[in-house]
Amino acid sequence: MLRVVQDFLGLTRPMQDADGIACFTVNTAAGRIALNEILQNIRRTILLVDLDGSFWDPVRWPKRPLIVCQIPRLFSRLGRHRLFMMAYLTGRASEQLRSFGMLVRGVVAWCQFGAERWQDGKQVDLVPVPPGLEAAKSELDGTPYSVERKTHAVAVHWTAADVDSAVELLLTQQQTLADQHLLAYHPGNLVVELSPLGMSKKVSAACFARQFLPAEVIEGFVREFTPVEQGVYEQIWASLEASGTKFVPSLQSPYFIFVGDSAPDMGVFLLLDYLRGLGIPVLKVAVKGNNPYKPLEDLADIVVDGPAGALQFVRELELHTAPWWLRFLRRSLGHAA
Known part of the structure; x- marks a missing residue:
């Protein structure tokens, strides 16, 4: 009976581009399959996001980004209650994110393209400072x-x-x-x-994914790295192990979502394409902005319109993972809850 009521109220519908419920369309068949899997297995989903340009507009003066005040709370809620993990992969330094209020409980931050990692108040430098x-x-x-x-x-x-x-x-x-x-x-x-040299989001994303997958799965991707990239990859992983970071080396049926907007994010898309080829459900979301990176948009499963679209996507993701009664309340209140 409860299921009938939920269906009648539309509380079990998947994300869709209709009736103002969502601000995006899933453009690929693989993306639609992945999204359906993700919504049914949300607690095994890992959401990795870029920040500048993706969730707020890039600014000339980097200490003054215009960050929507609900973002830190939303991300923390996803990391603590909804997803297996909520994480950033950003060019920002951890101290900058702290000053913006973005280092919150439930979120892991890979900063400066992965040169440093923050979690639960602990920061670890993963690579040495380049001499030049x-x-x-x-x-x-x-x-x-x-x-x-x-x-x-x-x-x-x-x-x-x-x-x-x-x-x-x-x-x-x-x-x-x-x-x-x-x-x-x-x-x-x-x-x-x-x-x-050798540091990129592609390399850092490979180390990030290796925390949740058997090492041999990621090694197929790493084999395509240049020798310098492989050296950085090994350095990052060795630093993670030395820091006592807790790993989940074989998370059963992991799911990955990445949200990005520019050329450095292409490396993460390449990793997700590789994982998709192995049968792992992944979802690639590109954010269209003032300076859109067309190759990223062309490879994306979902293209959203600017930071507002990215935020709406994450809100919808959370909305569809909440209990049915909370979804009803939030839709009724316009997601204000």
């Missing part, structure tokens, strides 16, 4: 752009209003700077980041 970083930072003194100096990386920000030719010149200069000081070069959404 300080010299690269000093050469950025006097630049007209906004320079974000971090422990393991440096980023330069601009705005969508800046002249395209000036941005192209900036990118060329940063590529040269990276080559001179043996740093990795990562152009993103209104930002270019210089980080340890």
